Amino acid sequence: MKHIKTLNTKNLKNTMKKGGCGECQTSCQSACKTSCTVGNQSCENK
Amino acid sequence: MVHQYKNNGYNIVLDVNSGAIHVVDDLVYDVIALLCENASLDVSQYISDRTFENDLNNHLKGHYSREEIKEAIRDIKELVEDESLFTKDIYQEYIMDFKKRKTVVKALCLHIAHDCNLACKYCFAEEGEYHGKRAIMSYEVGKKALDFLIANSGNRKNLEVDFFGGEPLMNWQVVKDLVIYGREQEVIHDKKFRFTLTTNGVLLNEDILEFANQEMSNIVLSIDGRPEVHDYMRPFRNGKGSYELIIPKFIKTAERRNQTNYYVRGTFTHHNLDFSNDVLHLADLGFKQISVEPVVSADEEEYAIKKEDIPQIYEEYDKLAKEMIRREKEGNGFNFFHFMIDLEGGPCVAKRLSGCGSGTEYLAVTPWGDLYPCHQFVGEEGFLMGNVEEGVINTEIRDEFKLCNVYAKDKCKNCFARFYCSGGCAANSYKFHGSITDAYDVGCELQRKRIECAIMIKAALAE
Numbered sequence: 001m002k003h004i005k006t007l008n009t010k011n012l013k014n015t016m017k018k019g020g021c022g023e024c025q026t027s028c029q030s031a032c033k034t035s036c037t038v039g040n041q042s043c044e045n046k
Numbered sequence: 047m048v049h050q051y052k053n054n055g056y057n058i059v060l061d062v063n064s065g066a067i068h069v070v071d072d073l074v075y076d077v078i079a080l081l082c083e084n085a086s087l088d089v090s091q092y093i094s095d096r097t098f099e100n101d102l103n104n105h106l107k108g109h110y111s112r113e114e115i116k117e118a119i120r121d122i123k124e125l126v127e128d129e130s131l132f133t134k135d136i137y138q139e140y141i142m143d144f145k146k147r148k149t150v151v152k153a154l155c156l157h158i159a160h161d162c163n164l165a166c167k168y169c170f171a172e173e174g175e176y177h178g179k180r181a182i183m184s185y186e187v188g189k190k191a192l193d194f195l196i197a198n199s200g201n202r203k204n205l206e207v208d209f210f211g212g213e214p215l216m217n218w219q220v221v222k223d224l225v226i227y228g229r230e231q232e233v234i235h236d237k238k239f240r241f242t243l244t245t246n247g248v249l250l251n252e253d254i255l256e257f258a259n260q261e262m263s264n265i266v267l268s269i270d271g272r273p274e275v276h277d278y279m280r281p282f283r284n285g286k287g288s289y290e291l292i293i294p295k296f297i298k299t300a301e302r303r304n305q306t307n308y309y310v311r312g313t314f315t316h317h318n319l320d321f322s323n324d325v326l327h328l329a330d331l332g333f334k335q336i337s338v339e340p341v342v343s344a345d346e347e348e349y350a351i352k353k354e355d356i357p358q359i360y361e362e363y364d365k366l367a368k369e370m371i372r373r374e375k376e377g378n379g380f381n382f383f384h385f386m387i388d389l390e391g392g393p394c395v396a397k398r399l400s401g402c403g404s405g406t407e408y409l410a411v412t413p414w415g416d417l418y419p420c421h422q423f424v425g426e427e428g429f430l431m432g433n434v435e436e437g438v439i440n441t442e443i444r445d446e447f448k449l450c451n452v453y454a455k456d457k458c459k460n461c462f463a464r465f466y467c468s469g470g471c472a473a474n475s476y477k478f479h480g481s482i483t484d485a486y487d488v489g490c491e492l493q494r495k496r497i498e499c500a501i502m503i504k505a506a507l508a509e
Contacts, residue, residue, distance in 0.1 A: 001124070002121065002462075003073060003074045003118045004069070005070075006387055009338075015394035015396070016394075016395055018478035019394025020397070020400075022150070022152060022202060023202065023204050025151035025405070026152065026205075026206055026408045027402045028153075028155075028408060030264070032056075032383070033244070034313075034422075035342075036467050036471045037466070038467065039382070039393075039398070039497065043394060
């Protein structure tokens with residue numbers, strides 16, 4: 001595409017199939033303890 | 047839902063529901079702006095409509111050639127068909143069902159010591175005491191907490207235990223003994239404990255460091271940044287600053303952990319709204335894993351971040367983002383926790399929309415074994431959930447937290463950031479509005495800005 005560059009190809013919809021296993025880290029255990037940040041967390045069920 | 051913004055010369059389009067992110071030229075940006083104005087219509091239909099052509103001509107005011115416009119529309123249509131632009135939110139029912147499932151406990155925040163050797167002015171734990179008396183957790187209580195976690199974790203293999211305080215190093219022997227106990231138990235029960243430690247560093251020594259480096263999957267080292275900033279907010283009880291004592295220990299810790307699996311973590315306040323300088327101070331000291339976060343406190347506090355501080359904080363985040371790009375390109379980059387975003391391998395949609403797990407998967411344990419929804423609720427007697435011997439007794443609180451998710455919060459419904467913050471912090475919402483299904487508004491504004499910066503950094507580094 002001439003006018004658009006897409007940064008990521010992942011579609012969140014597809015994660016409904018295998019998602020929700022809960023093995024990933026609890027968001028508050030990482031560093032924050034005062035906010036809720038999940039966008040930077042890794043999936044452990046790839 | 048589409049969110050688009052300009053930052054640092056990039057036009058960024060975020061298709062919220064699919065998670066797709068596009069960097070576009072001015073023409074496409076302008077066309078999408080028109081489509082957003084008409085987002086209540088069926089976009090695929092509207093784009094093929096005659097009205098669209100008229101609207102577009104009025105909107106673009108002859109700035110682009112017909113051929114260019116045709117091309118741009120072709121590109122946009124392709125994305126819509128490919129389900130990466132103007133996609134629908136199809137997750138509400140899925141998340142509601144997901145939240146109703148039987149939950150297990152997978153993480154505990156152990157309040158190893160309700161006591162502290164510092165007297166930080168912004169401490170939500172009130173110098174470690176959490177609205178109560180000084181106390182330390184006994185080995186017996188800690189053991190029961192780990193037993194409770196194992197017994198309530200169902201099939202979950204990875205279990206997390208954070209040694210928190212107050213200052214956990216004031217009760218280090220119990221921490222060590224609990225790690226040893228945990229390692230025995232994980233073999234018996236086929237579990238894997240991930241221990242983490244949050245410390246102010248005052249008592250950190252060679253023995254502690256050696257043990258922690260073997261056993262702790264993450265260490266959070268509390269430091270606010272520049273010496274004067276740190277010492278002003280994080281003094282000893284006699285008023286003396288703590289920077290000088292802790293900094294060499296933190297540098298050593300980071301090096302010994304190969305600059306990974308740790309964070310130097312600071313808090314910025316109204317007094318250092320130029321906090322990008324604190325982040326860069328830490329980076330200049332060689333730290334590669336940095337988190338500096340806004341204080342959350344009542345407006346009456348002199349150090350509180352207020353609504354009128356937001357424009358300056360935005361400028362600081364922008365400044366920091368640009369400097370991080372520059373350093374990354376020079377091969378001298380570092381991670382800033384709130385700008386970290388995983389566009390390809392990030393969490394599933396269930397994780398993104400279902401909240402942090404407080405009160406259900408994640409609980410805090412007081413030194414005497416009481417259970418609370420999270421560390422920030424400790425001391426709020428209305429949120430006492432049970433104890434490590436009897437388990438969760440107040441199931442009403444658990445059920446309230448269980449249903450707390452993005453779709454339970456009105457403020458999240460039209461917010462593009464909801465897939466990145468999971469609806470925000472329940473404790474902050476409660477502190478400012480008396481309800482866990484509201485949102486802490488200043489926090490939301492800052493969260494949105496951080497996400498915009500984080501995505502811009504990705505766009506810049508993808509060039």
